[in-house]
Structure formats: C-alpha cells, structure tokens
Amino acid sequence: MGRQPCCDKLGVKKGPWTAEEDKKLINFILTNGQCCWRAVPKLAGLRRCGKSCRLRWTNYLRPDLKRGLLSETEEQLVIDLHARLGNRWSKIAARLPGRTDNEIKNHWNTHIKKKLVKMGIDPVTHQPLNKEAKAEQTSSPAHHSADNHITENSSTTPTEDSDLLDAICNDEALLNSLWLDEPPLVDASWSSIPAGESDCNISSFPSWDNCSWLLDSQDFGVNDFGFDYLNDIELNTMNTLEMCDKTVA
DNA sequence: AACCTCATCAACCGCCGCCCC
C-alpha cells in the first residue's frame, strides 16, 4: 500500500540516541554540512533513518538552540502567534530564535494550554470559555480577545516584555510575513559570529572551530552561555578539539 | 521503601507539498 517507508526498516535503530550516535552525527554534519538527510545515516555510519537524524539535529544537537523553559516573553509571543496562526508550530518557532517547533509544541501542550484554561481561555479558539463572551465573539477577531485576556492576566510581565510583545503583535508587516516563507525576522545566533572567527568549511554555520564542546556538553545550547564562552571552553577542550580536527581532516 | 499516578519531552509516524525528471 501507499508509499515506501522513508528508509529501510531492517536494521534501523529506534529510540533514544546514544552519545556515540550523537558524536557521529555531529562529526558528519561538521564535516559535510546539512545535505541529503536520506544519505546521512549511511555516510555517517549510523543505523538510523534519515528523518531521525534530521530531527535529532534540528531539535537537539543544533548549536544555536536554547535549552530550558520558555521565558515569559517567549510564552506570550507563542500564545499570540498561536491565536493568529493556529498549530503552525514551525512558523511560530521561526519567530523564536533558538527554539524548535517540537519544543514549542511540547511547551504548548504541557504548560500553556493548561495556563490558558485556568485563565478561562479556550486554547484552541483563544475565546473566553464562558458564555458571556459569545457577544464579543461576533464583534472582535480571536486574537483581540486573547490579547486582552493575556494582557489583563499578565500584570507581572515586565514593561519591556509587554512593549516587545506589543511591538511584534502590532506590526502588521511582520504578521503578514508570517504567512509568507520569509526568513526569520530575528535569528542572530547564526549570524553573530564575528567575521574571521570561522575557518569552518561549512559556510552557513557559525564557527565550529570550537565545536567539540558539543560532543561532551550536548545537553546545552550555545545560547545557554552566550557565544563568548566558546573562547573559554577552547582552553579546556583541547583534547577533544584534536579529536574533532582529526575527524575533519 | 515500594508502589502508583501524573507530567514532561524526545522521538516516531504518516501525511503533505515542493521539486525534479
């Protein structure tokens, strides 16, 4: 029936990734860049599906990922974007540098949904759950009521956060662009590497000269520390650096 | 200490749309 599976199921490993597999995948992408995910498992020596490799990389190993809970500003932004875009997690994630669609989706399902219900807002429609809201429904778009509720219930939000959110929410050009396939509005993490620091042969990546920290500290994203830390790490990771260099060479 | 329940999140599955031939 239907289409063929994305990869040969025989001999394809599933389940959680091991550190060894992560290393192989990182090394391969450092060397070759992101290309032809289907071929990656074979070339990288992994018994994994190409999709699995892509997912592992984009959701966990990518160096520009933030880890940890979403900040209040990010959460508010997710709520507002969801009110306008619905479950288009990738579109929403594109507006939150360092966050993945999977992460946002998970956070939505585990935290924000409950939060909204607690606030009396339907997380699907962003309309008030009580009936008196029905009149309002006819006169105002979904995002307006959601905005109002969120604003009313976020008295603890710092002023600058509100300003940022307002600026984003009121920027019609930005919102319109969400429907287009424009590049992210803000994604400094890939472009913040000062010129000259990157000797890497992967032009679209930030500097990977000091990448080997990743092999030992994969549970953290670059943004947990800021890029400056890379220089400090360099001194402490010379041994693993050598390993990385050998692999690249 | 042992068991149970719930929450979290990494990973998988299947569908869709784009691109190329």
Next chain:
DNA sequence: TGGGGCGGCGGTTGATGAGGT
C-alpha cells in the same frame, strides 16, 4: 503534466522522572 523522491510539518506515543500516598 504527472509521478516519484525527499524534506518538512504536526499529531501522537512512550520512556522516564518527579511527586504523592
């Protein structure tokens, strides 16, 4: 132009840990 291949997306699952009894 349509069929196949591939990447990407969103929904869902299941392993694991935390908290409660």
